[in-house]
Amino acid sequence: MLDPIILFFLLGIIAGLARSELRLPSQIYDFVSILLLLAIGLKGGVELAQQPFAKLAPQILAVFAMGLILPLFAFPVLRKLGKFKRADAASIAAHYGSVSVGTYAVAIAYLASNDVSFEQYMPLLLVVLEVPAILVGILLARGLSKNMNWGEVAHEIFTGKGVLLLLGGLAIGWIAGPEGLEPIKPMFFDLFKGVLALFLLEMGLIAAARVSALRTYGAFLLVFGVVMPLFSSLFGIGIGLLFDLSVGGTTVLAVLAASASYIAVPAAMRISVPEANPSLSLTASLGITFPFNVLVGIPLYYQMCLWAHSVTGG
Amino acid sequence: MLDPIILFFLLGIIAGLARSELRLPSQIYDFVSILLLLAIGLKGGVELAQQPFAKLAPQILAVFAMGLILPLFAFPVLRKLGKFKRADAASIAAHYGSVSVGTYAVAIAYLASNDVSFEQYMPLLLVVLEVPAILVGILLARGLSKNMNWGEVAHEIFTGKGVLLLLGGLAIGWIAGPEGLEPIKPMFFDLFKGVLALFLLEMGLIAAARVSALRTYGAFLLVFGVVMPLFSSLFGIGIGLLFDLSVGGTTVLAVLAASASYIAVPAAMRISVPEANPSLSLTASLGITFPFNVLVGIPLYYQMCLWAHSVTGG
């Protein structure tokens, strides 16, 4: 049975390809994103309270390391096979090393509707994974040039809507605790999937708008946008098994690894690697990888995790 | 007891007439319309799954025919009695042959609060009724001129927000089915009446803004805006009895027939019959007929249906 939120995404794509004048006003898209980010943060924060932080530290480090390594795999491929300019290769690599909150939201919705539980502190790892790839991307493009304004970059990353609302939500959920959040549950939790549906409707429209760009960039980008997430997902699964997380938790890590950023990274790259062509990386992450993960990737990663766990007898 | 959503409409009218600076930001109005269209579509789609399509075909044809016929009644009246230019008469006729989603929403809310059930596939007939009057209107204005770009017209109609979201909602509801929609219920169903209340608040403001225009266009338009829906409603009731639908279903058909479009048709006319004065037709449908149907028409049509059913022993 197809999850309705996926159908909303398809509706958006169809409307977009049909050149419909349908649009979610950009302010509503903002609103919807804010709600998603806060809801995800809050959900995670509540659970965080239950967790001994010590237990999480190693996983945080592992995920952070993954964020550093993934771009290092992507970069040479993009340079050699893709023949991309250094700046472009670095920027795209950063996008794929980082993470997409939208994809994460679809993943947890998918697990929920299949009654698969997962470690609830995942939003924390989500935030952790946002950052490292950006640093690597900048270094790959710039080298260790001294006239790089790292302060501005840091500010851009940590005061960006994404990180700030996720961390804010985590903190609020953590402090207020489950019963504290009761009164705001209807807004942030009960409406979650409805809000996600609207978000995906608009994402479908945006993705469709990028398809035309695809032609200009050719087949390599298309292949990369599908193969890279599959490759990355293995790292996520690996970490999941390493810390023997539940099947659900492993799936989430696979999705985090496989997803490509389209908010935090583009913004940071625009400022620190402006010569990189943003439409190139966004076409890859929004036009190819996001739809692939939402429609094919997530269920696939889940199956891979089931299999991996059965094998490793997890 | 007055339904609160009607009170919101009145509040909007009062605020508008008092020249209040109260406004629903246009992006919020967009948002609210999108939610209503999707909710209506989803509701209908769920039921559609239960229906043998064969059973619906005849009703669809009948409703489509009604959409073709109603403008043919309105046109001569507008030309002869109203002394309107051909283009204006054709455009207004098209508005009244088509349908208003807002009025439909109020009607189902009205039936719900009076615990009157109705055939749930009505949203499908709602979509069907949007289209034919537009074609007739164009033909009335243009005749069968060959330099008419029908492709553009079709595109305008079927990729317009209204038709697209209604059909999209229907499809999603149909595929996902009742249990599939559970998780998005809070957003699209539980909030429905609250969203409708906000929608009507803004509609009141918009209607009030048209009242001044009324003076310029004179008494005929006022009379037409009240008499035409009453006349049209008889066709709806007729079809209801013909297929012996429930009292509720017949009432809905009466409302569909009686309501006048203010979204799909104006947009289509602006493109295909630009010489028609849009403010004329919108003053009629928004300034007169919409308020009339919301405040007087709907309960009246319901009474008429009760009576008709008792007579025909339905």
Next chain:
Amino acid sequence: MLDPIILFFLLGIIAGLARSELRLPSQIYDFVSILLLLAIGLKGGVELAQQPFAKLAPQILAVFAMGLILPLFAFPVLRKLGKFKRADAASIAAHYGSVSVGTYAVAIAYLASNDVSFEQYMPLLLVVLEVPAILVGILLARGLSKNMNWGEVAHEIFTGKGVLLLLGGLAIGWIAGPEGLEPIKPMFFDLFKGVLALFLLEMGLIAAARVSALRTYGAFLLVFGVVMPLFSSLFGIGIGLLFDLSVGGTTVLAVLAASASYIAVPAAMRISVPEANPSLSLTASLGITFPFNVLVGIPLYYQMCLWAHSVTGG
């Protein structure tokens, strides 16, 4: 345990001070304010139905009187100690004589989460308190000059979003009654605290943006912004005891008295006392008094009321 909505406010302040690019789109802020105003009005209206109006008349008068008196205390202080220009002193005085709906909303949320009940007709007193201080403020600035366009002022006040939606909500709640509002409950009541959380997030951002201005205006404004509400709250408590209201009701009155307007009054002053510097009064009410009341004042007033009641054996 810290109420999550307070945490949202703090998140907003932190984000603002960190110069984050986080923003609630202004149309969403509008939307959220509209929902709050309507919800507050509706809540009050339902209860109003139960009240014999005669019983309320004296309280209404008392509150109205308080609205007239408070600015008369503030004005000389602002002139003599604050050394403000006449127009500025008058305008600030008017802000503090009037009331802030946002603060009221936080107060009722606070009482609710502490299971403290209060007289539900408070929204009516809230509306009553909006007006008188504006008149006094204008008189303090202008004297009884005849070229004062009172009609325009009245129109500005009564057709302003705040008063109109509160009164509208009260009327609708009153007419529809509890069961009538059932269907719109999910939107206006269940989401109330979630909406309030978003509202406070943005208020935090706005308040933070004013902090810089604070420096320019110096210490006096800071002191006034904290002392004046404390002083005013005593009047509120006094009236509460006078009509021996519940502890909750008395607290609400204290909050109404202590809160400073940032919507109705600035708008009215801009029109009738344009030479007053709006940034001065808004820095006081938004940058100092609103945060003070939300973070410190409300719990404090509640304690004061508990004490007062125990003393007076209420």
Next chain:
Amino acid sequence: MSANIRTLLTIISESSLENRLVRDVQKLGARGYTITECRGKGARGARDAEWDYDSNIRMEVICSRETALAIEKWLQEKYYDDFAIVVYSDDVNVLRPDKF
């Protein structure tokens, strides 16, 4: 052909003045106007449209030079002392000059 030259007057001011500006320019002879929402910064500080109060509007009026001068004069007397406002004007070519 100079017959097609009209004056484009642009007024940038506080949103709270919108109703009065609309009334004023029409009273002074403008046949129409165009308004866009904007934000900005000037002598009276930043007005960054975060909420109703500190948002600006940008009003364009195409009219005869005389009307433009009359409006400028009026605005200067009426609003310059107390409101955030900037006004500038330039000549533009229009089709249908009689329209303005």
Next chain:
Amino acid sequence: MSANIRTLLTIISESSLENRLVRDVQKLGARGYTITECRGKGARGARDAEWDYDSNIRMEVICSRETALAIEKWLQEKYYDDFAIVVYSDDVNVLRPDKF
């Protein structure tokens, strides 16, 4: 240096025309355009952007004088009779004149 002079053509019209205006100006040689949402009032009454139908757009096109004239001519023939529309133009200094 007059080499850097180009024509700035401004079109204010109904939002419903946006798609066609975008198509038209490019067909007639414009290399780009900028659109802002606006509201206003004119011969065809107030269009106060309360909802899709009565909102306006303001379209700016920087182009050569020839292109500007061609666009003006086209708009006049195509839309002036039936749509709310105002067009005006002026010379502006641009960097990279070859760009337009």
Next chain:
Amino acid sequence: MSANIRTLLTIISESSLENRLVRDVQKLGARGYTITECRGKGARGARDAEWDYDSNIRMEVICSRETALAIEKWLQEKYYDDFAIVVYSDDVNVLRPDKF
């Protein structure tokens, strides 16, 4: 009276540059600016403001000719190679020329 002539510099560029443009123009001597949201199309493709990333801003700066030239020069060096940006300028009549 030419004393009242100032330069109106208009910058159309990516929203992501807003903070830096605001900083730059003020550093280079502008006393104020006005920003409107917009969308458009140019050499770097369509930017139709569907979401934060591909939206534009239109920044107007009224200033002395010298300041205008300084800003143009700076923008050209700093942003032309990597960003979607268009700049044009024209003379306008202002009241209170000392203000700019």
